[in-house]
Amino acid sequence: MNRFLSTFKKKLRLSITTPNEIFFNKIYNIKNIADNQDQAKITNILIQVNDASVLGKITHLRLKNIQHKEWLPSSLLAILPDKIVKKILFLEQILSDDGLLLSTNEIRDKFNIPTILALKWYRKIITALNTNKEILSSINRIYNTNYTNCPITTQQFSKESEADRIRKNYTSKPILLNTDNYPNYHIGTPKKNVDFDTNSFTLEHYNIDSISNNNKLEISRCQGCNNTTSTYTPLRPRRNQVQELFCNIECNISNTSILYMGQCTTATKDKYRFIPVNLNSHLHQVINSISFIINILTISHTSTSIINQSHNIDKQLLQHFEVNSKLEALHIIQQHFKDEDTLSFYTDGLLINANTQVASMTAGFIRVSDANLITHSFTTTIENWPSSLRAELFAILLSLIVSPYGCRVDINTDSQNSINIIQRIYNNPTFSIRDYFHLSNNNIVINNIISIIKAKNLTLQFNKVKAHNNNYFNERIDQECKIAHYDSTPTLVIKQQYFDNIQFILQ
Structure with missing residues (x-):
């Protein structure tokens, strides 16, 4: 490699001391020969083990021979166990x-x-x-214990919690949960200048408008209720805005815990707030702390509420995904759509902290009805191989998973690259396994998408939406995906792919 680079420098009339790095990552973007060889060998072995003819049979016989010769307990193609967190042993x-x-x-x-x-x-x-x-x-x-569950500690609203918020430069007010009138509870933000020397403070009351399928609360300012102790009137209403009165409630600090506190803003343009918390876990902790038994309240006017419900997930979802609350949420949406013949989705995927060890991907969709109303929403974090395109493709995949057989699906996305890739492969009947492995990235996600479209006989229509162009639904799913980066719910993990044309893939 060094001789090749030296010749390359001479041809370009560069100094022999020119750093080699500029050829790989900076200007000329040449791939390292060793990396090319690794890629070629890995691609070849994947093609061999997935081949259905004589080549595949010979490859598997040779692998079994190596396993027998080396006394290995399992095949070389077995999945390696997950990494163990070394700091925590007990x-x-x-x-x-x-x-x-x-x-x-x-x-x-x-x-x-x-x-x-x-x-x-x-x-x-x-x-x-x-x-x-x-x-x-x-x-x-x-x-020698008798636990029926493992509750998590909750943070008490106090002078120390406020000092911690200021120290971390969190400009947004904390979202609080008050249980003075337990089993009834109040959610809101504290009014400015709380006096912690007394046990009472003023809570700016919020109503829970809905709970999305990933336990994300959608709340808005209460304009008056039976528990109102005072009201707040904005001094300067916005243009064309009707003068409004907002509800305040006097609460005890001792019965108030922090529901959410973070650097991610929760406010939206339409006066709503999205709170990425699991309300059930907080209420459950309240139950344990005061030794009462309550019936957890459900919200009747949201079609996507999943509070205190038990659902039998169908075998197909159980086969393809790890069981957690995200899968339950996805299953609920799928059941709601089972009789639909036309669905319209806005999808989005986001990547933050790219090219770092703390990169994070989220993907999601919202379903918009014929009356231009959002009926369902879903977001999740994604693991492995972070890229913006992968997040966008995964969002499209999620919308197809919940779509019923024979449905017409309209996908509205701001990713033209995703549209081009899916349409190019779907419209090419001769696209082979070897062609999938020759794709530079995201071949697994793309193969899942194509397989679901064909298996469900979906009629797919893509609509390109211009990003950040004041499209309400596109801005809405973008905002939800941003909040999902800080979501405490588990990641939706695919354990078995939807395609059957490739038997072995890299993990």
Whole structure:
């Protein structure tokens, strides 16, 4: 390689001391020969193991021969286990003195984890301990306990919490949960200049308008209720805005916990706020702390509410996805759409902190009815191989998964690249397995999309939407995907692909 680069420099009349890096990543963008060789070998082995003819049979016989010769317990094609978090070895490390799971902020402080890193591994632990009864029963036997669930510690609204918010430069007010009139509760933000020397403060009351399928609260300012103790009138209403009165409630600080506090803004243009929290977990912690049994309230006017409901997920979704709350939310939407013959979606995918170790991808969709109303929404974080195109393609894939057989699906997206790729491959009947492996990126997601379109006999219509052009629905899904980066719910993980033309893929 060095001799080649030296010759290349002489032909370009460059100094022999010119850094080699400019050829690879800066100006000339030449691929490293070693990287090209690795890519070629990996592509060849994938083509061989997925071949259905004599070549594939010979390859599998040779792999079995190597396994037998080396006394390996499983095939070389077996999936490697997930990485283990080396800092945490014992259950006591993630428990508080009261035996509760530490909050994500406490985990960050204890193990010096940057705030920008998403604690997806910790969310998986929480989900496993609260959903897998076998794991919980094993822990009860080992520690001689009798836990039926693993609640998380909640942060009390106090002078210390406000000082911590100011120290972290969080400009948005915290979203609070007050339980003075338990089992009824109030959600809102504190009025300015709270006096923590007294036990009372003024809560700017918000109503819960809906709970989306990933437990994201949509709240708006209350304009008056039976618990109103005072009102607030904006001194300068906006142009063409009717003068409004907003509700305030006097609450006790001791019965108030922090529902959400972060650097991500929750406000939207239409006076709503999106709060990426799981209300059930907070209410459940309140139940444990005051030793009462309540019936968790459901919100009747939202068609996508998933509070305190039990759903039997169909076998197809269970076959393809890991079971968690995200899968339950996706299944609910799929059941709502099962009798539809036409669906219209706005999809979006976002990538932040690209080319860093803290890169994060989100994807989602909203369904818009014929009356131009948003009836359903869904967002999730995505793991592995971060890129903007992958996030956009995954959002389209999600909308196709929930679409019923034989449906006409209109996809509105601001990604022209996604549209071009899907249409080019779908309209090419001779596109082979070898062609999929020759795609530079996202061949697995694309193969899933094409397979679902054909298997469900979908009629697909793409509409290119200009990004950031005051399109309400496009701006709405963009805002939800931004908030999803800081969502505490688990990631939707595909464990088995939707296609059957490729049997073995890299993990």
